[in-house]
Amino acid sequence: MQQEAVAVVREYTEAVFRRAQVPMEPFNFEVDWVDQPSRHLSYPGAPRLPLPTAVPDLATLRDLVTGENLPPVRGWSLDRLATLLRLSYGVLDRRMTVNWNQDAAKRAHFEHAVWGRGTASGGGMYPVEIYLVAGASSPLLPGVYHYHTGQHVLERLLVADVADTVRTALGDAASPDGPAAEDSFLLATLRFWKNSFKYNSFCYHVVTQDLGAMLGSWDLLAPALGGPLRRHLRFDPAPLDRLLGFDSDAQSVFTVVPVRWTDDGRPAPTAAPAARSATTSAASAASQAGPSTAPAAILSRPAGSPADGPRVRHEPFERSQRVLEFPQVTTVHRAAVHSAPTPGRVADAAPVDLPGDPVALPAPQIDRLAQPLSTVLASRNSSFGRFRRPPELTAAELGTTLAFAAAGGHHPADVKGPDGGPALTRLWVFANHVDGLDTGSYAYCGRQHALLPAGPEPEGGMSAFLQQQYFLTNYTMSQVGAVLAISGRPDAVLDVFGPRGYRVLNAEIGTIAQRAYLSATAQRLGCGAVLGFDNVAMNTALGLDDTDERTVLFLLLGRHPEATADLAYRL
Structure with missing residues (x-):
């Protein structure tokens, strides 16, 4: 099974490297810009917790090179975590520039505006979705939260202490200081449709680099904020995908980052009821959309079952009426989930x-x-x-x-x-x-x-x-x-x-x-x-x-x- 999976990944990488000479399928693909997904995933109906918006001056890049003038390592507070999220993946400004890009003229119109973020992303698609599993030591009510990049809020999706689910997925790598040393985790996921609607089969190559770009921002922000982070890339994603209610072929957890809290965090904010609007009815309408006539299939396979234990029941809003599956993306993702039982040097x-x-x-x-x-x-x-x-x-x-x-x-x-x-x-x-x-x-x-x-x-x-x-x-x-x-x-x-x-x-x-x-x-x-x-x-x-x-x-x-x-x- 392992060798078959390796062969699948090799075949995909070879297709990627040769795509300038041999185009990847589907041929003559045209992007449906009118039906593109929302740039900011949201969960209508989920309670929203506003995050602090103030961004302090941090250590300089020079300080990060030399190790000078860095704050002591003290763990994470809600303020510092909010800064990490906003500077790495939140919306920071609206940008308009005069350049040679083909869509430069459109960008002057609000509906085509470019909203700048701190991390680079292929095509500006930003397919990473960030979830926080908050445990008993968190300043938040224990549960699962989604970071809404457009509004800089946490959306509470589940109230339950599910830290053991994450620890089980991590296995022996859960914590070097013992299994209960960390009870909160950032889960970095990839939602393929946010990229594949434009890049089709090339998607998997792009999004896995987008994830690395965001982790690169976290690598620098963590010491500048005094909150240590280490990335876990080898774990079992299945229980985490079930916890988050994912169809693993459409969205999956790619990285787990433990979060250790300090006791100097501000009190947890009160959750405000989510606004009910036309967005909610639009989400309902989207869920009723009929099958696609495009050369790909609608993603409809359910994830998990009630027997899997606590899991997120909130459904995210999907703007697209047709969500397409590209066979090469699905095939390489299923293969790349496997890891060597005992990695080499x-x-x-x-x-x-x-x-x-x-x-x-x-x-x-x-x-x-x-x-x-x-x-x-x-x-x-x-x-x-x-x-x-x-x-x-x-x-x-x-x-x-x-x-x-x-x-x-x-x-x-x-x-x-x-x-x-x-x-x-x-x-x-x-x-x-x-x-x-x-x-x-x-x-x-x-x-x-x-x-x-x-x-x-x-x-x-x-x-x-x-x-x-x-x-x-x-x-x-x-x-x-x-x-x-x-x-x-x-x-x-x-x-x-x-x-x-x-x-x-x-x-x-x-x-x-x-x-x-x-x-x-x-x-x-x-x-x-x-x-x-x-x-x-x-x-x-x-x-x-x-x-x-x-x-x-x-x-x-x-x-x-x-x-x-x-x-x-x-x-």
């Missing part, structure tokens, strides 16, 4: 050392990172078509970004140990217009903070090569300073962790991408993560054809013009 899945004479980079300019994390998260955005040069990106700016981003590969997690273990990823650079660095491709060596040459400037020039391999139209590569590529060894990761290794690898990739965004923002650089390059051609350019290493995600780095017609309305 993490080091066996790490990138191997490369030969070559290193090209030294200037020391990281950590003083350029001296902005509060709260400010950086609120300012982070994707560049789209706004790159402009000159002036050029400098080697020092590039090196600072590489060093801060690469550190995300050493995050504490159950699959890697408390020290973060070896990274499963490597950063590469396509140097296009970088002052102080010859044009060409390089591998980044974090241990030496240096670049290892991978290939010369392509015939016809780097800009022309990058533009030729990019199959979207929202970026002009001649204006980009450098393209960073995040790579991994998917086959080796699957050998070590089993089928779930695909999710482990993509989570780390998303974390590194988020850190690159934040480093660029602090340095007033532009950054944009893209999945629109031909991976096969990019691998060849880096000399990876005869290896098991592959590029997975790309980040564009450069400058924005100083004078722009942008608007950011802070909420």
